[in-house]
Amino acid sequence: MTIPQSKQNEKRIFSGIQPTGNLHLGNYLGAIKNWVKLQEDFSSIFSIVDLHAITVPQEPLQLRASIHEVTAAIIASGIDINKSILFNQSSVKEHSELAWIFNCVCRIGWLNRMTQFKEKAGKNRENATVGLYSYPVLMAADILLYKATHVPVGDDQKQHIELARDIASSFNNMFTLDNENNFFSLPEPQIFGPATRVMSLRDGTKKMSKSDPSDASRINLTDTKEEISSKIKKAKTDPNPLPETVDELKKRPEAFNLLNIYSSLSNQTLDKTVENFVGKGFSHFKPKLIELAVENLNPISSEMRYLLKDTKAIDKILKTGEIKARQIAEPVLQDVKSLVGLIN
Structure with missing residues (x-):
């Protein structure tokens, strides 16, 4: 069984951004600007994580438009599609398949500790979707599917990287026979400089947000x-x-x-x-x-x-990225299924 990495001891990052429209300065300084630097030193995989976006209701036409807008923003900010892989999450089915397997590894107690669910669900938790509750498991699948060694995140996402590490460790204990050669390595969070958390221009105690009505x-x-x-x-x-x-x-x-x-x-x-x-x-x-x-x-x-004038060209870029992403993802999932006992 091969544990895929494109180069021996290669450093690889995975990071994603939700296509929910109105990308702002906080998204740029907290994430995309750092991605541009990282692509020089890391094998880099970036995804528009549309499956995460639908954990809360989205208007379908607006969601499609937002996917194009976010892709355009990433490219316009300096991501080189010849150096980095850029793709739309839902187009690579291995994300969802691995997430289900991880759902059968992850413990409910681990998800109950996730503070972001408590914040997003608010007082009306009984009406929150299962997707909103379990999306940290999908995030773990996003990362581990590509054997990412590092994950650039803000402080508010660090807990999710810890969960990905817990899931990786649990999977290794359950299904990897050789303790010296665990199937999944444990990804490290990368938290950057002074502007990882940009606040509202109207209230310096609140994070700058796409959802702010102002x-x-x-x-x-x-x-x-x-x-x-x-x-x-x-x-x-x-x-x-x-x-x-x-x-x-x-x-x-x-x-x-x-x-x-x-x-x-x-x-x-x-x-x-x-x-x-x-x-x-x-x-x-x-x-x-x-x-x-x-x-x-x-x-x-x-x-x-300029880029948004030709959305078909954006679709072609995402399709190219999808093909490259699946070249890495597909063999990883096949090995996972074999370890679990599923028939490929």
């Missing part, structure tokens, strides 16, 4: 220069000048968020940003942030608009 709370990747400028000008702040230290800044959530965004867009530390703007007011800082945000984001939004 469009002014986020900078969308499709926003024009004028919209970016207007949103930053209106972003909530406080009347005090910018402080001398990061510790002081942490007591001021809106100020912290804006300087955090500046740091990530300028590829410098938060300490350096604080040093550059110490004692300045927001009337001085915001124009600098607007200039930097427009410089970084306007080329992406322009390229997205």
